[in-house]
Amino acid sequence: MMKKISYLALLFGALAFTSCKQTQEVIYDPANVEILVLNDSSKAQSAAEVRMYDDLDAYSNSKENGVYEGFTAKATTDASGKVTFTKLNPDKEYYFLVEYRDRARFVDLNNYDNTFKFTKNLSKGSNSFAEIQLNQAKSVVGFYVPANMQSNLPVKLYLINDTSAITITSITNGVPTTPTQSGVKPYRFSAGTTNWYAKSYKGCFWSGQIKVGTTESFTPIGLSACYAGSVGFKADSLNKNNLPIKVTLNNADVIGTIYAVAKNGAVTFEPNVISAARDTGTYNYTAESLKSNCVWQGKVKITNGATQVIVLPKCN
Amino acid sequence: MKKVILISTFIINSLVGYSQLERKLAITAAVAMPSFSAAGNIQSENIYKGYSGLPGLRVGLQYNFNHNIGVGPIVSQYFGSKPNYNLTMTQFGLGVKYNILPFDKVISPFITAEADLNYVTVSQKANSVTEVPASNSDKEEIVLTSQVRNYPEIKTGFGNTGVVLGAGTDFTLKKKYTLFVSASYLVTNALKTFTSTSLFTENKSDLRFLILQLGMRFSFGQSKSLY
Numbered sequence: 001m002m003k004k005i006s007y008l009a010l011l012f013g014a015l016a017f018t019s020c021k022q023t024q025e026v027i028y029d030p031a032n033v034e035i036l037v038l039n040d041s042s043k044a045q046s047a048a049e050v051r052m053y054d055d056l057d058a059y060s061n062s063k064e065n066g067v068y069e070g071f072t073a074k075a076t077t078d079a080s081g082k083v084t085f086t087k088l089n090p091d092k093e094y095y096f097l098v099e100y101r102d103r104a105r106f107v108d109l110n111n112y113d114n115t116f117k118f119t120k121n122l123s124k125g126s127n128s129f130a131e132i133q134l135n136q137a138k139s140v141v142g143f144y145v146p147a148n149m150q151s152n153l154p155v156k157l158y159l160i161n162d163t164s165a166i167t168i169t170s171i172t173n174g175v176p177t178t179p180t181q182s183g184v185k186p187y188r189f190s191a192g193t194t195n196w197y198a199k200s201y202k203g204c205f206w207s208g209q210i211k212v213g214t215t216e217s218f219t220p221i222g223l224s225a226c227y228a229g230s231v232g233f234k235a236d237s238l239n240k241n242n243l244p245i246k247v248t249l250n251n252a253d254v255i256g257t258i259y260a261v262a263k264n265g266a267v268t269f270e271p272n273v274i275s276a277a278r279d280t281g282t283y284n285y286t287a288e289s290l291k292s293n294c295v296w297q298g299k300v301k302i303t304n305g306a307t308q309v310i311v312l313p314k315c316n
Numbered sequence: 317m318k319k320v321i322l323i324s325t326f327i328i329n330s331l332v333g334y335s336q337l338e339r340k341l342a343i344t345a346a347v348a349m350p351s352f353s354a355a356g357n358i359q360s361e362n363i364y365k366g367y368s369g370l371p372g373l374r375v376g377l378q379y380n381f382n383h384n385i386g387v388g389p390i391v392s393q394y395f396g397s398k399p400n401y402n403l404t405m406t407q408f409g410l411g412v413k414y415n416i417l418p419f420d421k422v423i424s425p426f427i428t429a430e431a432d433l434n435y436v437t438v439s440q441k442a443n444s445v446t447e448v449p450a451s452n453s454d455k456e457e458i459v460l461t462s463q464v465r466n467y468p469e470i471k472t473g474f475g476n477t478g479v480v481l482g483a484g485t486d487f488t489l490k491k492k493y494t495l496f497v498s499a500s501y502l503v504t505n506a507l508k509t510f511t512s513t514s515l516f517t518e519n520k521s522d523l524r525f526l527i528l529q530l531g532m533r534f535s536f537g538q539s540k541s542l543y
Contacts, residue, residue: 022472026515029466035458096458114455121449123360123518125466130458 028125031088033118036131037077037098039109044081045134048100048109049074052085059095063112064214066192071097090126093119098132099190103164108190109134112214139191139212142184142220143198144172152200155223157185160195161271168198168223176220184220195256197230197269197277198223203305205230205277207269229302231310232268232275233287237261238314242289245312247274249283249300257290258312268307278302287312342378342386346496346531347371350394353525357447359400359467363438363516364506364523367396367403374529376411383418387411390430394527400467402439405523407432407478415486422488428500430480436506436523437473438516442466474511476523478504484529494533501526 039045051071053059058070075083088094096116100109115132122128143157145168156165172183179186191214197207204226212219233247235258245258255276262272269275280302287296294315300308348371355366376390392407409432417424444466452459484498506512506523513519 023470023515026468026470028468036461115458117454117456118458120452120454120457121460121463123358123463123465125468127464127466128460129462129464130460132458 030086031090031122031124031126031128032084032086033088033094033122033128033130034082034084035096036129037081037083037100038131038133039100039102040134040136042133044077045100045109046077046079046081048077048081048083048098048134050077050083050132051097053095053097054089054092056093056095059097059116062097064191066190066211068192088122090122090124092122093117094122096132098134100134101162103162106166106186107188108137110137110190111135112137112191137188137190138214138216139189140179140186140218141189141210141212142176142179142181142186142218143168143196143223144176144181144184144220145170145223147171147173149224149226152202152204152223152226155198155200155204155206157196157198157223158269159187160197160269160275163270172222175222177218179218197275199230199277200226203229205307207275207277227277227302228280228304230268230275230277230307231283231285231300231302232270232273232308233285233310233312234258234262234266234273235312236264239289239294239312242292242294242315244290245294245296246288246290248286248288249276249278251284251286258287267309273309280304285310289315340380340535342380342388342494342533342535344374344376344378344390344496344531344533346374346529348374348392348394348531349528350396350502351526351528352396355398355521357450358465358518359445359447360465360516360518361520363401363440363512363519364403364521367398367401367525369525370395370397374531378413378533380419383420384415386413386415386419392432396525400441400443400445402437404437406435407480409433409480411480419486419494420488420491424486424488426484426486426496426498428480428482428484428498430482430500432478432480432502432504434476434478434504434506435473436476436504438470440467440470442469470515472511472515474506474509476504476506476509476512478502478506478523480527482527482529486533492535494535496529496531496533498529498531499526500529 037045037048051074053071061067077083098111111132150171155168158165166185170183176184189212193211195209206223206226248254256274260272266273282301296312350369352367355362372394374392378386378388380386390409390411394405396403409430411430413428415424415426447463449460480500480502482498482500487495504523
């Protein structure tokens with residue numbers, strides 16, 4: 001009797017032990033994430049730039065200082081507001097920095113404060129579908145024309161690499177303290193540095209640089225003393241291998257660095273044309289390749305109300 | 317695992333020896349229905365939950381020290397299945413039973429405790445499931461609207477340990493035949509085993525479930541009463 005029971009027990013266990021061919025290695029599909037970017041009205045936002053980081057420090061540096069580096073991938077949202085990143089590592093945490101410049105409203109949108117982390121629920125072999133909500137940037141810059149410059153109105157103000165303009169048509173008395181003050185044209189900027197220039201119908205030029213952070217702020221910028229003319233420098237495809245190129249006026253006045261070849265016919269203050277407004281006079285310029293030993297030197301004459309672009313010749 | 321089988325065989329044969337000393341020995345057989353707790357939204361986090369239990373079997377021997385306390389080996393087999401998953405569990409245990417009233421009363425409630433060596437197999441079919449993770453209160457996290465999880469095929473088996481605690485009642489029908497019902501709760505350390513953690517890296521569930529039993533006990537040999 002007991003022997004039978006023993007055999008039964010043995011059989012009982014053996015069935016379970018042998019019924020399964022064991023898996024040695026588990027192979028998962030790659031993990032992907034598709035993100036829908038929503039604007040501040042919770043509508044799908046096309047043409048928003050999405051940068052993905054797998055390092056918190058790199059992400060924070062980009063966000064706080066507007067540094068354009070350290071990301072593992074970047075993409076721009078399509079017409080339906082979507083963007084996809086592939087082959088994510090489930091063992092890592094990801095951070096997304098999304099920025100969009102709404103040129104119609106003069107407002108930058110970003111996700112600095114919410115929906116920027118993907119540190120939970122990322123799993124092997126998963127296709128995740130997510131949403132990121134954008135909000136208006138907190139830093140407001142108020143451009144204004146002071147009373148003593150009234151004769152220059154109207155003034156058109158441009159951001160570097162942008163074609164849309166803010167037109168200022170009236171003066172502001174004193175230095176504004178709020179963006180809603182009369183004559184002030186407010187622009188909400190995401191963190192980082194933005195170059196701008198302005199010109200009046202009389203040929204007066206202004207240019208400058210704004211640097212803002214991530215916190216709430218208001219910075220008034222008055223278009224007071226203006227320059228007489230402007231000059232720009234650009235590289236064509238012949239100098240592609242010498243980029244980036246730093247441009248300086250009169251040995252000390254660094255006006256910027258050319259990082260990419262400008263399109264044919266590009267004029268001052270357009271994308272990849274390093275430009276500056278200055279008073280009339282003759283200036284010595286030095287363009288120095290930061291990659292090769294090439295150096296370009298010469299003279300440029302700025303005249304009243306005029307603008308000119310210097311194309312750096314091929315460097316041998 | 318051969319060792320487990322050999323040890324079990326040894327225990328069973330040892331008790332056969334006791335029966336020859338005319339101590340009271342009983343054999344039990346029961347149908348055992350496992351009841352698993354419900355799984356959450358994510359399959360991979362709930363490897364050991366959400367199964368529909370199938371009737372399993374428990375067979376054991378019981379050596380009674382007196383009319384209240386008995387000990388003996390128990391072998392059990394459980395089955396569970398849910399979409400894309402199958403689970404089996406084979407138990408080799410040593411149990412202690414304490415009858416609050418002497419077991420030869422017509423109705424005798426009891427409590428049990430059991431220590432087990434288990435062998436668990438889990439079979440996961442390759443499949444894709446659209447899952448919605450629980451809403452996140454952390455506003456810094458991106459909002460996941462859905463996730464399509466692609467699960468690869470996994471077949472594995474591994475050993476672990478466990479305990480079973482339970483309570484029930486004996487109904488003595490005739491001198492040698494006893495019907496019993498009981499409810500027990502099984503707890504294992506399957507979650508922490510190397511195989512489980514390496515193959516089911518996202519699993520958060522533990523292998524523990526309720527067992528409802530209906531069984532029969534047959535006593536043979538002459539009881540040598542201690543009273």
